[in-house]
Amino acid sequence: MATPRADDWSWFPALALGVSFLKCILINAYHSTDFEVHRNWLAITHSLPVSKWYHENTSEWTLDYPPLFAWFEYSLSHVAQHFDKEMLVVQNLIYTSPATILFQRLSVIVTDIVFIYAVKECCRSVREEKGSKDLLGHPFFILAALLLWNFGLLIVDHIHFQYNGFLFGILLLSVARHLQLVPVACRRELKRGAIQECALETFNRMRLAEWELYVEDEGCRQTPGGGVALHCSPEPETYLPVHCSCLRDLPAAELLLHQGQHRWLCEMEQFQSCSSGSSGIYRDLCRRPVLWSVHCYGTGQLPQVLSRLFPFKRGLCHAYWAPNVWALYNMVDKALSVLGVRLKLLDVAKLPKASMTGGLVQEFQHSILPSVSPSITLICTLLSIMPAVLSIWCRPRGARGFLRCLVVCALGSFMFGWHVHEKAILMAILPFSILAVESREDAGIFLMLTTTGHYSLFPLLFTAAELPIKVLLMLLFTLYSFTSLKKLFRGSLLNPLETTYLLGLVAVEILCEVVYPLSPWQHTLPFVPLLVTSVYCSLGVSYSFIRLYVSLLRQHGTDKHKQL
Numbered sequence: 001m002a003t004p005r006a007d008d009w010s011w012f013p014a015l016a017l018g019v020s021f022l023k024c025i026l027i028n029a030y031h032s033t034d035f036e037v038h039r040n041w042l043a044i045t046h047s048l049p050v051s052k053w054y055h056e057n058t059s060e061w062t063l064d065y066p067p068l069f070a071w072f073e074y075s076l077s078h079v080a081q082h083f084d085k086e087m088l089v090v091q092n093l094i095y096t097s098p099a100t101i102l103f104q105r106l107s108v109i110v111t112d113i114v115f116i117y118a119v120k121e122c123c124r125s126v127r128e129e130k131g132s133k134d135l136l137g138h139p140f141f142i143l144a145a146l147l148l149w150n151f152g153l154l155i156v157d158h159i160h161f162q163y164n165g166f167l168f169g170i171l172l173l174s175v176a177r178h179l180q181l182v183p184v185a186c187r188r189e190l191k192r193g194a195i196q197e198c199a200l201e202t203f204n205r206m207r208l209a210e211w212e213l214y215v216e217d218e219g220c221r222q223t224p225g226g227g228v229a230l231h232c233s234p235e236p237e238t239y240l241p242v243h244c245s246c247l248r249d250l251p252a253a254e255l256l257l258h259q260g261q262h263r264w265l266c267e268m269e270q271f272q273s274c275s276s277g278s279s280g281i282y283r284d285l286c287r288r289p290v291l292w293s294v295h296c297y298g299t300g301q302l303p304q305v306l307s308r309l310f311p312f313k314r315g316l317c318h319a320y321w322a323p324n325v326w327a328l329y330n331m332v333d334k335a336l337s338v339l340g341v342r343l344k345l346l347d348v349a350k351l352p353k354a355s356m357t358g359g360l361v362q363e364f365q366h367s368i369l370p371s372v373s374p375s376i377t378l379i380c381t382l383l384s385i386m387p388a389v390l391s392i393w394c395r396p397r398g399a400r401g402f403l404r405c406l407v408v409c410a411l412g413s414f415m416f417g418w419h420v421h422e423k424a425i426l427m428a429i430l431p432f433s434i435l436a437v438e439s440r441e442d443a444g445i446f447l448m449l450t451t452t453g454h455y456s457l458f459p460l461l462f463t464a465a466e467l468p469i470k471v472l473l474m475l476l477f478t479l480y481s482f483t484s485l486k487k488l489f490r491g492s493l494l495n496p497l498e499t500t501y502l503l504g505l506v507a508v509e510i511l512c513e514v515v516y517p518l519s520p521w522q523h524t525l526p527f528v529p530l531l532v533t534s535v536y537c538s539l540g541v542s543y544s545f546i547r548l549y550v551s552l553l554r555q556h557g558t559d560k561h562k563q564l
Contacts, residue, residue: 009120011135012144016116019148020109023158027105030463035104035161036094037061038073039087045070046077046088054304058090064308072163076107108157108165115169119147122172125179127438139437142484146433147172151454151477152426155470160460162423168430175406175431178399315419316372320530322420323456323537325380329369331535337367377418384412388552400435404552407432411449411545422460422534425453425541432548436485443485444493445547448502451478452540455505459530467513501540508536 040059048056053063053070063070077088084099086092123140135141157164321327340346346367365371388408392401411428414420429450436446454474461470485493494502512529516522 011141012120012123015144015148016119019154020112022154023105023109023112026154026158026469027102029159029469030461030466031101031159031161032460033061035096035101038161038163039095039100039104040090040093041065041070041073042077042080043088043090043092045074046081047090054308056090059093062308066309067305079103079107104161105158108161108163111163112157112165112169114166115153115172116148118169118172118176119144121176122147122179122434125176126434137484137487139488142488143433143437145480145484146436147430149477149480150426150430150433151473152423152429152457154473155457155461156423156426159466159469160423164423164426168426171427172431175403175434178402179434316377318419318421320422320459321534321538322414322422322424323452323534323541324415324417324420325538325542326372326377326416326420327534327538328542329372330366331531333366333369336369340368374418377416380416381413384416385409388412388549391552400438401555403431403435404548404555407435408545408548408552411541411548415542415545422456425449425456429453437488440489440493441551443489444498445544445551447481447485447493448498448540448547449544450481451502451505452537452544454478455509456533456537456541458509459533471509501543504536508532 036059040061041063044053044056044063056062080100080103081088083103084097086097087095087100087103089095123144126140126143153164153168156162317326317330321330337346385408388405392405407428410431414424414428417424429446432442432446432449435442437443454477458470458474461467482493512533516529521528
């Protein structure tokens, strides 16, 4: 194919329409309880006054997302009434008429337009490399394919059912604005990026809880965007003012300096411009809608909203452990308890009930290791992201440094958060795709993270009918990721040990889907396949997190050495 031009995007609509067609094919596929959750929220927001939205409890799937997302459901409900009015009746529990299924599936597909637009903007921001390449081997085409055809987003949104697409679209738009910073349009792009960050935060979580607790549960942390806003905090707020203070190198700033003005005047002038785009816009988009929704409809709303957004009785881990540090922690505790009982060092009657391997969403006590509280997860999360935040605060490295730090913060929160869902791994994989097409080292880390993280989503689709679908989509996406990035960087990106680990996923799949279902322990220990998947994948995700952190700190050290 001919060498692509930077302004030729004739191929992009075909790529986007292709994945949209695939989403349409999946309309009648399996859907999880999240489908009923969002249908019930359509009914609540459409049928009841705002003052009762966060009090309605006819269904167990009560409204527990932030106010702006509730208004999003309210907007959708006005379209839903033209499909089937019965879906908007609060008392119609577990209502799944063909028209309801069609509408809700289409609502996800249509709102993905935001994601498609964001992907195009991110592709425009990819660094151009010298030398001719055909279209299929160009970084911006590979990035478009990795994002639009992302396996995890396809199965989570369009089979399992959620609204991650348009929320991740807002996140990627914010990232794209930072990547597109140029001296002439710097303030404009910073403001646009701040708008998108604040909108995302308001959809996902009330900002006042930013430093209070990192919680992830079905009605709180695992919001439709996977908890993107809070997971990535506080990195954007760290980057913006620091980056603004570095804008003194712009011509206008240099003019002030040459005229004998103090540096702080230049920095203050630039910072005020940024603050008007971040703090001011944040106040308008985040604080005002929340307070307006809460206070204008009764003084008793605030405690109720907070109680819905922060239910702490879910326990450290979800029914299926996310592949993070706590999965390994639970496994070690379980192994020590079993070993202690076998060696007769422990009395099995005195050990806590093994609820953490019972597939239940509830609080539980560890048998041997100290039990983990929400405050401990908060401390661990802050400690895990603080070096990254401090590195970008002390030595800003432009938009790429901002993006790398954002991915580290997102992945750190996934590794140490409270009641993390496995779906939240997408908050690191999607933005990391941008770095993967620009750096050989990042490409290798990306292949480890995306392969392991995507495989960890397999238990979400547990029905037999979806087994060939998820296996085929996973294989196609993984093969494309490896072949395209290998071609782009002209060589292997993984060492033998990493390759061996990833091939081990095949053995895990055979064990969980073929061998174990035929064993006599299938009915007595049904959680074992989930445990094996979670623990094995947590090794790969932890390894990727460490490698990504090392690359970030190494870059920080290199920059410091160059300055000296």
